[in-house]
Amino acid sequence: MFRILFFLSSGLFLGWSLGANDAANIFGTAVGTKMLDFKIAAVICSIFIILGAVISGAGASNTLGKLGAVEELGGAFIVALSAAVSVLWMTRVGLPVSTSQAIVGAIIGWNFFTNNPTGVESLTKIVGTWVFSPILSAIFSFILFFIVKWFFERSKIHLLRMDSYTRVGLVIVGAFGSYSLGANNIANVMGVFTTSSPFADVNILSLFHLSSTQILFLLGGFAIAVGVFTYSKKVMMTVGTNIFKLSPVTAFVAVASSSLVLFLFASEGLKNFLISHGLPSFPLVPVSSSQAIVGAVIGISLAKGGRNINYKLLGKISLGWITTPIAAAILSYISLFFMQNVFMLQV
């Protein structure tokens, strides 16, 4: 058991950092502008992240599996650790980073090391989605902004009542955003462990059935929740007051749009529904919630007339699509070499 936990620790650490950083994308403005109390936000965020991870986490995780199925726990440990260290390192040097990009790079590093062919189709799908997700988020927020504005101008709702509605709205989109984050990003945290999962399926009072993967995702969800509770407040205060400077209503638009994007790229149910109705579906790929929210904010800026768009930030994000996976891949390759040749462990 101790050995299993040790190997899972890198994934759990990645989960912790995801919770610490990404919860702010969902509840940052609400908490930063004091529309919601941090404790309430943290409880909602944690519950829905765990639900999203356990209920809808499998889709995006399968895509990662197709990119490279890490069969040994030791290998999965190194892949997740390389991703976590890359995220930490790039955050320290001030480059925008996403766990999704780091984990993909680390898996490719593993593919190279084990001479496993990288699924070109999956890779194209994943990279295409990274570029597409902020754009889609911008489109959603652009449209939603005008809907909300139209509603505002005609509703004649008192400022105070609007404040109550906005709070309720922020809680609802926050819960949806947390669910989507859990569903989409649990693949980054625990996806590499699914092939080598040490757990057996569990039946709780014959009512709930949890597969071994779902148990992994539950653990990962808890790690994210710990990240939310222990460290996200600081990030929320920064996001809420310094970087984006959104009003509570525009925050509602931004969070709703980015959450929808994360959900589209995570929900198997929605994918099946779209396919069954002959509609184009979205690939189930882990995407970056930070980039989705940046896309949404840009959409709002465009809707307001295109002022104050931070093109430097856009450049940095595009750079992140290349630098993060490469850094994680190199780190993963070197660490796997050490794991196999120095610690004599199967990877």
Place this chain on the structure above:
Amino acid sequence: MAKLFMNRTKQLEEEISAYLDQVSRSGLIFYEAIKSYILDDKDRFNEKFVTITKMESEADEKRRSIKHKLYTYMLIPESRGDVLGLLENMDGIVDCCEKTVERFSIECPEIPEFAQQQFLNLAKFSRKAVEEVVKASRSFFKEINLVEDFINKVHFYEHEADDVEEKLKRTVFQSDIKKFSRKVHLRYFAEKISTISDEAEEVAERLSVYAIKREI
């Protein structure tokens, strides 16, 4: 919980509305008081003076209660500062109305017949500026896109008041009133009445900024 939250919101909405009613009424009572004074109806003037004094202290109390509730219930964190600023500036209007009537009551200026209509007009334009600024404030809470229309009206009435004030002062100083001190005294009262429309315009200026900030 949600119901309790909504009840608090509703209660505060009503309090803000009642406060704005008070401001509007103080403008009306101010005008009636000046009219009674000019028409030499002393009883009615005294009655209006008592009413406006009482109204001023009630408005203060209402404003304090609203401020207290906005902070304790943690409502509208984003626009709380603006709302409180707005209410405080509105309070300036009520104070100004009350103080002007009080000055009439204490100093009892002698209004010559040729200046009576101009004084009445000046008081009327000041009252109208107050009425429009109250409408602008109500719109700020409920119909943000109408704020600018009412603010334009405030500017219009303030300008009209300025015009009347200037003409009144010229009339007074060109008249055959012998005592210079009496002329100065009349000028002082013309300026005092006109200050009410200036106060209304100041609130309107602030409101215009608050309204831009409230746009999503």
